Amino acid sequence: MLEMQRGGAGRWWLAALLMGGLWGCSGTEGPGNGGDAGVVDPGPDELPCDVKAVVAERCASCHTTPLKGYAPLALLARSDFQKPSPVHAQQSLGQRSLERMGNAASPMPPSSEPPLPDEARAVLTQWMEAGMPAGTCGSVPSGPAPTTCASDSFWSEASGTGATMAPGYACRSCHLQQSPNNAYFFMGTVFPSLHVADGCDPRLGSPSNVKVEILDAQGAVRLTLVPNEAGNFMSNTLQSPFPMPYRVRLVGPTGRSREMATPQTNGDCNSCHTEQGTGQTPGRIALP
Ligand code: HEC
Ligand code: HEC
Ligand code: HEC
Numbered sequence: 252m253l254e255m256q257r258g259g260a261g262r263w264w265l266a267a268l269l270m271g272g273l274w275g276c277s278g279t280e281g282p283g284n285g286g287d288a289g290v291v292d293p294g295p296d297e298l299p300c301d302v303k304a305v306v307a308e309r310c311a312s313c314h315t316t317p318l319k320g321y322a323p324l325a326l327l328a329r330s331d332f333q334k335p336s337p338v339h340a341q342q343s344l345g346q347r348s349l350e351r352m353g354n355a356a357s358p359m360p361p362s363s364e365p366p367l368p369d370e371a372r373a374v375l376t377q378w379m380e381a382g383m384p385a386g387t388c389g390s391v392p393s394g395p396a397p398t399t400c401a402s403d404s405f406w407s408e409a410s411g412t413g414a415t416m417a418p419g420y421a422c423r424s425c426h427l428q429q430s431p432n433n434a435y436f437f438m439g440t441v442f443p444s445l446h447v448a449d450g451c452d453p454r455l456g457s458p459s460n461v462k463v464e465i466l467d468a469q470g471a472v473r474l475t476l477v478p479n480e481a482g483n484f485m486s487n488t489l490q491s492p493f494p495m496p497y498r499v500r501l502v503g504p505t506g507r508s509r510e511m512a513t514p515q516t517n518g519d520c521n522s523c524h525t526e527q528g529t530g531q532t533p534g535r536i537a538l539p
Contacts, residue, residue: 296328299386302378305371309360312396312446312527320396320445320533329385349379363444363537365397395527396534399444400451406481407450415481418442419449419526419535422485423519437465437486439520441478441501445534446526453482460504461538467493468514472500491518507539 298306311327313320324344325331332345339347351359352372360367367375378384406418417425418440426434441461442453455461455478463484465474473493476484491497496514503509513531517523520536528534 295385295387296330297385297387298329299378299384300388301374302386303388305374308397309364309367309371313360317531319528329383332379332383343383345379345383349376352376363399364446365399396446398446398448398526400448401443402452402454404452404454405448405450406452414479414483414485416483417450418453418481418483419447419451419521421519421522422483424522431489434489435485435518436488436491437463437474437476437484437497437518437520439463439484439524439536440482441484441538442482442535443538445528445537447535448526455480455482455538462502463536464500464502466498466500468496468498470498473497486518501536501539503539505539509537509539 297303306326313322314324314326314331315322316325316327318325323337324334326344326348332343332348334344336342336344336347342350348359351357352367352375358366406416410416419442422438423434423436426438440453441455441463442451443455447453461478463476463478464472465476465486467473474486476486478484486492495516497516497518498514499511501509501511515523523529523532524534524536525532526534
């Protein structure tokens with residue numbers, strides 16, 4: 252039955268209706284879509300359990316509510332996958348997922364994340380090719396994103412204290428306790444991607460080409476901090492040289508930039524930009 256393919260682009264819902272009964276009596280998770288034949292209704296919103304588990308582990312760390320990791324939309328329920336893609340309106344997001352999972356140049360999950368294991372890929376592919384039948388499995392927990400460390404090299408206290416210490420940890424909070432003379436107002440770490448582990452050596456390719464511009468409330472650049480090879484950057488005064496709040500523009504080696512739109516008053520960047528990001532924070536301060 253799984254060899255059955257969709258009839259053609261744009262007809263996934265028809266396939267879903269046809270497949271519904273088959274799935275229902277095949278012993279696969281879930282009772283099928285249960286909808287009346289001919290009704291173009293998304294039907295039950297639940298994902299089958301095996302699909303849900305893969306989505307929770309591999310997609311929902313970004314495609315969740317609230318959105319994380321710069322993802323443009325949530326992919327939690329079956330109806331989310333049935334919506335048209337905002338970029339390719341003639342295709343559903345399920346079809347786009349299928350296409351992007353196999354797109355080496357622009358993969359999903361993005362290349363900053365560990366690649367999708369073969370079994371996980373097979374589960375999603377079969378479900379999408381079968382027209383995305385419904386299942387029952389409770390709500391999707393949006394699990395934490397897998398943590399990465401591309402360099403496989405970690406800072407340790409033995410590797411020394413100083414400007415390259417403890418990449419990713421909340422610098423100023425610790426310094427206020429343990430090294431107040433070095434508790435500079437703006438301190439943090441730039442990483443190559445969003446979910447890099449605490450202490451991982453980011454090995455920034457060309458550190459001097461990255462700039463952390465600290466803007467005042469009017470948007471004027473007040474400080475330009477350059478991360479060192481450990482990704483760490485810091486200002487050189489214990490208080491901010493201009494009144495709060497501040498914003499940030501991060502300019503990467505290619506000249507592309509990312510701005511922190513929300514004004515902040517705490518200069519200890521890594522206290523919010525943790526492995527997973529606290530609250531609405533997307534994760535690390537990641538190169539644009
Ligand atoms: C680290 C965060 C992250 C993870 C994990 C992730 N995505 Fe994405 N996804 C994004 C971002 C960012 C975009 C928008 C930019 C882009 O399209 O590349 C996106 C876009 C998409 C789109 C819209 C593409 C289009 O052309 O309409 C789909 C579909 C998608 N992702 C599916 C998935 C699926 C399926 C998974 C899991 C197998 C997944 N993503 C995992 C961040 C993520
Ligand atoms: C868990 C506590 C802790 C954390 C987290 C921490 N530091 Fe430190 N740091 C210290 C201590 C303690 C010293 C003083 C060590 C000494 O004087 O030998 C210090 C000293 C320094 C110094 C001065 C070195 C010198 O030669 O005078 C710099 C610069 C520095 N840290 C940068 C950072 C940066 C950047 C971060 C965040 C990425 C950070 N630290 C995170 C505890 C910490
Ligand atoms: C109190 C928590 C908090 C602190 C402290 C903080 N940030 Fe952020 N940052 C956020 C949140 C939330 C976002 C996402 C919303 C936004 O862009 O405003 C963000 C986004 C960003 C972005 C843009 C990411 C994107 O959306 O493309 C950059 C760059 C950034 N922060 C850099 C910094 C730097 C540098 C510092 C320290 C000088 C800092 N942040 C301190 C919470 C924080």
